[in-house]
Amino acid sequence: MSRLQGGHIDRNAPLNFSFNGQCYQGYQGDTLASALLANDVQLMGRSFKYHRPRGVFSAGSEEPNAMVELRSGARKEPNTRVTVTELFEGLEAQSQNHIGPLNRDLLAVNDLFAPFFAAGFYYKTFMWPRAFWEKLYEPVIRSAAGLGRLSMEADPDSYDRGFLHCDVLIIGGGAAGLAAALTAARAGAQVLLADEDFQFGGRLSSESHTLDGASASEWVGQTLAELDALPNVKLMTRTTVFGAYDHGVFGAVERVSDHLATPGEGVRQTLWRITAKRTVLAAGATERHIPFANNDRPGIMLAGAMRSYANRWAVSPTRSDADAVAIFANNDDGHLTALDLMAKGVNVLGVIDPREDAPRLGNYDLFAGGVVSGTKGRLGLKSIQITKNGQSQWHDCGALGVSGGWNPNIHLSSHHRGRPVWDESILAFVPGKDGPAGLIPAGAANGQGSTAAALAGGKAAAQEALGDLGLAIRDVVLPEAEDAEIAQAAFWHVPGKGRAWVDFQNDVTVKDIDLAHKENMRPVEHLKRWTTLGMATDQGKTANISALAVMAELTEKSIPETGTTMFRPPYTGVSLGVLGGGDTGSNFRPRRLTPTHHWAAGLGAEFVEVGPWMRAQYFPKDGESHWRETVDREVLAVRSGVGLCDVTTLGKVDVQGADAGEFLNRLYANMIATLPVGKVRYGLMLREDGHAYDDGTCARLAEDHYVVTTTTANAGPVYRNMEFAHQCLWPELDVQMISTTDAWAQVAVAGPNSRALLERIVDDLDLSNEAFPFMGCAELTICGGLRARLFRISFSGELAYELAVPARYGHALMQRLMDLGQDLGVTPYGTETLGVLRIEKGHAAGAELNGQTTPTMLGMDRMVSKKKDSIGAIMSRREGLSENTRRLIGLKPVDPDAPVVAGSHLFAKGAAQDTHSDQGWITSACFSPHLGCHIGLGYLENGDTRLGEIITAANPLEGQEMQLEVVSAHFVDPEGGRLRD
Amino acid sequence: MLIPHPLLGLRDAQEFTYLGDASLMDRPDPTLDNAETAFCDYVFMRDNPAGVHRELWFHEQGDRSWLVVTRNTITHEILGAELAKDLKLNRKDAQ
């Protein structure tokens, strides 16, 4: 065990876990990384391309190497970074991306073929022979590619979403974030402090620095206690703010129960949408490394991470206490690792620093002007080669900490194309001034690296936010803290022969960048795509700047001249489960149930999704073995008796006002204002471009009161367009409108016996043809006083009505009609029968009104009134539209047993079947039980003058071809006697 | 995005439906001699500038008001929002 003294772990709470089947023990407060290191496990995985043995490289979310498959079964989660995985009792993890045991990966052979896998190898290698791609290359690459494996089972956990609002959002709870939170909170602002870690403190938890002469954790504890007690502060750990969106909106994921063995009843993660008036970006900084030959061995890690493991988790990075640790740093900060390790009793080999004038900060061996030029140890570091003054020497070494300086975590500041600015004094990019409005960078994220500077920066940022918000500032006294200036050299990599890794996860080396330079892939955008640098799951957090520096060296330009790194959300990976939200299965999206849904379900109806609606599709009876059998029965029942169908889904808009008639005149192509009270009229709406948009009925209930109906699909859009027409075109008209779609259960009562059935429930309305003729409407009462509306309209071509009652009575109304109509042959029917009935009658529906049809094609051009202005009227008379000769016609197969296939295209008999001779298409088709054969509707050139002609319908997709007779679209009762009697 | 609704203050853009160029409010006079040409322009010719743009947004999950929002399409900065109905009435009064 390489456990040291101290640390922020609870030694009274041991936790058992396993890695690759081996059982280990850690403590509450450990990450999987710290617990594995404490158990002397250095080798944790294999690299993506070369399958090089890899260990943990960082102590945070930037980890490129140490990724595992976490948990098992359906909860197995591949590519999980061990550095951010909290240890829990019973944790199971498996290393990934190897065949055979981790220490003897068969795919490590890739490493021997490395010369073939250089930058751009995909583009070069697999181009020929062409036939090999599908047969050989792709299958081989597919089986070798990827890292961890999915469980292929459904995710058993729940995910949630929510919305948070605050005056000041503070991203990051380290020194700067805590100082900002304290400042903003004491001023009374609504504060939201979020940190991706499971405890606040940031680097304060990883450093040995004191605050006010005491351990930093004391100040952190006091500050958190004060913040926690304030009602205007919300503290969120395990919460990654992953993206900055417009106008102060941020996306964040809270890992609610990722740290538990199972989430139980609770949710796994919550996606928060945060709206903040001001935001302090105090996301800290990420250490960068210095590429040198064979710098990717397990045991080599960032020097700052090594301090985290020692100070926070009390873990030595070596496998054995006897092993020495070396530090390779181009800056003073790296030297602190040596000091902290020595203070914990770790054997330090020394600090290698390329600066000739490197300072010695403590009692350790200093190799000033030296570099690490090579390493040994296949599965874990054994020795390093130090080169100084041209002399190279090998030293035994169990772990190496590397520090190439720190990169501010500017990511969110560049999410709105904010361009980072190079700061030569700290050799790093800092946030520019053109970042998201209202976002104030602070602390290490703003290049303020010392503890004192971070605290002051956080306070100043909060004060700036408070000033913007007009809140009075109350002073906050910050603790005394170290304020060392960090000297560093612009030393970016160690030149030499061996492979020096820049991007560990995607196996991109300095040589690859060199090759990209030689092949003229020099702009960073090209470099990235040619080498795949920064394109792995870690998005190159530890690699990008180093790569930029190497390219700058090759092009002999400065780093800012060479390019910059821009970021897009997400900051770190976000699971699809939480983005998708918690609702799955039948709750995937809202479902609208008709007022008679439960009645239909009780009868065993099959349902169909129609947009958001669940509609009864057909009502099978015992003994019916095929849906067609059911539908044929329902159709014939309507035509011979009476049928019932819920048509509530049609949109209904209540239109009132002194100018209601005039308003509707301008919306509908045909005349509406002349409609008498107590009457219904069919109405056709056009788009302003002259094409048919929607149709429905318009009933006039009073001089200044209409109810219009829309198709089911267009209910929302038509209502929206009506508001547009009123507010944006004709606001001077006195019109008020409101949707009443849900308020009324509307039932179609259709068939020759419909009047007889309705007569049994109306209280005192004369339903005789004379008193209540076709296209009449009335407000009435039924069943002993229930208010209702009755419309005599027909979609089926039969004598028919639509009856509306308050929605809560829809269920009971259906039951009553069924009870009272037994002797009349009453039959419930669904959308299938509705469709057959309207095709038999030749009524246009969605398939005919597909957005490309004109009033002329529908045979309705004369309906477009020339006596008034209406939306689309002018454009409908355009040459191209009015001269369109396609007409809606009916189609019957010559062979009565042949099917008619919707979508087939129509051709003159014997004509070539190509676009040039295409004469139209079949819009709708069904089997007509009334005619005993399949029928169809379609648009055909000059169709109205070709009745009786035999034409060809072709469906080349299915290799079908059939002969059809052109007939009237009105297969049933073309004179319309039935609906008028 | 947040839309500064003239009556309701900052409201999330998800409550709105977007339509586009506010010139759609300027429907031509159908009695003009060249009405068809004017309508062709009205229906098919839209500005889509990279920069400041006046556009129609409908507060569908709100008070169902149509707004004319002035927005910089590059930065998404919103420079103002007005009720379309008021704008149109004022314009008609001015005529």
Next chain:
Amino acid sequence: MTDLTPITALGGTSARVQKFGALTISENTELGLASLSLRSGQAAPSPFGLILPDIGRSSAIEGFAAFWTATGQWMIEADGQADRDFAKALKSEAPQCSVTEQTDGFVAFEIESIDGAGPINDVMAKLVNIDPLGFDEGSALRTGLEHMSVFLVRRSAGHIAVIGMRTLADSLWHALSTAAARQNT
């Protein structure tokens, strides 16, 4: 009186009521609703003595309440009048206005807390993108809730009504009850 028996928006014969820790959600099946819109140039009436509220607000008197829905438009609520022709009664109070029956256009869920504003604010945060702190007693607005359009009325610090489309009652209940249940886990 009709001899037909109504069902609730959730398809039951009685209102659904369920307790989730400090929160209780009940289906308010007795609420009569009608919309009232001013015609051009009209001044706001005071139906039943109600002062029609300003933008984004609600008002209430014994038995009746109103909330603002749009410029010149309000929804009027009448306790216990779901089975009467409330629109007709309202029209007789404001004969010059446009009145539309809305009782069955909507389902009203009353969410009440026994622990003050906290649980209400917390459950709001999981449901709607509205700042609960700015949505104080007497506030009313329409917004989106899981892709559904709903009215929210803050009847008191510890009581909010969510009024959504009736045909979406099941989906709305699912959303509300799931959020309320998760508060206790």
